[in-house]
Amino acid sequence: MTKFVRRLQRIGSSILVSLPKEWIDANNLDKSSQVELETGQDSISISANKDTRPTKELVISYPLPKEENIVADLTGAYLLGYDIIQINSKSIIPGEDREKIRNSMRRLVGMEIIEEDSSHINMQFLLDATTLNPEKILKRMSSIALGMYDDASNGLISDDKSNLKTISKRDVEVNRQYFLLVRLIRSTLVDTRLSHAFNLENIDVLDYRVAANLLENAGDSIVDISNSIYNSSLSKELSKKLHEVVRDFNKLAEKSIDAFIKADRLLAIEAISLHKQYEEKLVLLRSSLDKKKQIPIDFFDLVYMFEGIAQYWADLADLVKPIYNQEIK
Template identity: 65%
Template sequence: MTKFIRRLQRIGSSILVSLPKDWVEANKLDKSNEVELETNENTISITVNKAERPSKEVVISYPLPTDENIVADITGAYLLGYDVIRIKAKTTIPVEDREKIRNSMRRLVGMEIVEEDSSNINVQFLLDATTLNPAKILKRISSIALGMFNDLSLALISDDKSNIQTLSNRDDEVDRQYFLLVRLIRSTMIDSRLASTFRLENIDVLDYRMAANILETASDTLVEIANSVSNTTLSKSDLKKIYDITKDIETIHQKSIDAFIDQDRRLAIEAIAGHRKFQKKISDIRSSIEEKNQLQIDLLDLIYMFERVSRSWADIADLVKPVYS
């Protein structure tokens, strides 16, 4: 192994380093060639003539077998990491199914129709997976879900409940980001290049998958709560009771996500402790209802759904690895 010392140079806003001339010539490189860089904590390696990951392609024959669904097939191929999905038909693809295919593209981040004629539709994933970031996607999902929760919480004490009518649309965006993250995670499990880029071990990939699923499920629960609040016959005082006990859920959420992203065990413990306090409040209000011998099913159901959301945040904090001495 030959070692070289090079001084970093600044050109404009970029920091550059020159490659050894002998190494460049030995590998027959020119300015138009590409090399692959792999970085670690304090090292960087440069590889030439590295075979790129082949584009994964799948063909869906049309018409589909009985009970199959074209949207489900496309979504499944997307989640499995296929870059190119070709839909080939023996005859003309009906307008109805064309619209289904086109609408499905709105649910799949990065997927676009690139070619189309009467009997063929080709869609392609146009994003470079190495430019994506699992942590940022998870934070995006988290941010949308937290916004949904905050609007829902305010609706409990407000006469204006128009904001919570948009929760189902925001849940659709959660689903889009969730699908993108699942695709990225699956690709990482079979592509060591991506695992190295994101600095994720197999256990980390599994934890991201679980965290994303928890957030997606919590988002669905928030839509369920919004529907209940919109149609509730509970009094303002009962809704105020729920608001008072759910104010701390936002803090549990923020601490859980930050703890997971940063792998901060101390913050995770705080989130879990906050969830225990919330459970204590839930227990107290249930006892209060029982002491009055009142069977307030609607009130208890709403409290239970908020409890499910809080449990989701705490479950994410539980994924943060303990520190053993």
């Protein structure tokens, strides 16, 4: 980003500032063009008033260098907001790599293969970003993860644990929504059209990035705990004790996500209080069994993992800005 310094000038009753010629030329503006102004408390930004932003295109030459990975390259291009991605090769693209490319498309919401032949694959993002809603995407991530949590915790007392092996498949959808949200967040930082559509300031965009990462990590942790429960040999008595503590988790998590989306500090305080109660119950359970003999290490590992999962939603509530009393002058 290039910085320019300009001195304010008074002409008649107006204060004017000149715009850099380089920026005017780069955006094909002239004296009749309109620009958009966005003001902050101590800042102002000016952007070319264009109805649509230019399409971002990327061409990937194939085969890739040995140190590169086609799936990682496609995911990176998606997250950077490219609308059209072309893979061009001077020879036939092997079937194995084609399958990797197709599988990667399943992970990227809105990105579809629109043209393909033996040596070329063209992909395009088919969704209008302005019609998407970061709040709904974040809530969807939380909702899917909470469904996974419920099934994982119920696995503690269920005789049939086969459902635990399906939880990782649902985490794939959490990851899909995560990639989509990160794409939107990055695009919003460089496209004022999107920041206006979503009504998000830069600080809000950064908070959404943190929140998305928390929920993506929560999904991964729930997969880990479901695998641990599946392979655990805990007694029914211990499993039941743990389940009684961790089963009532949704209220805490739902208050956390609602507090974040609504920027409601009072809701956040309620969520943080519920998290403390949840932690206290786990600590009490653990301390009540610490001195007993023959308590398997698996039990304490599970307690620790449940604590970690709850912390992700508690951290989400912590992102809500505190209410400050204004100083009386």
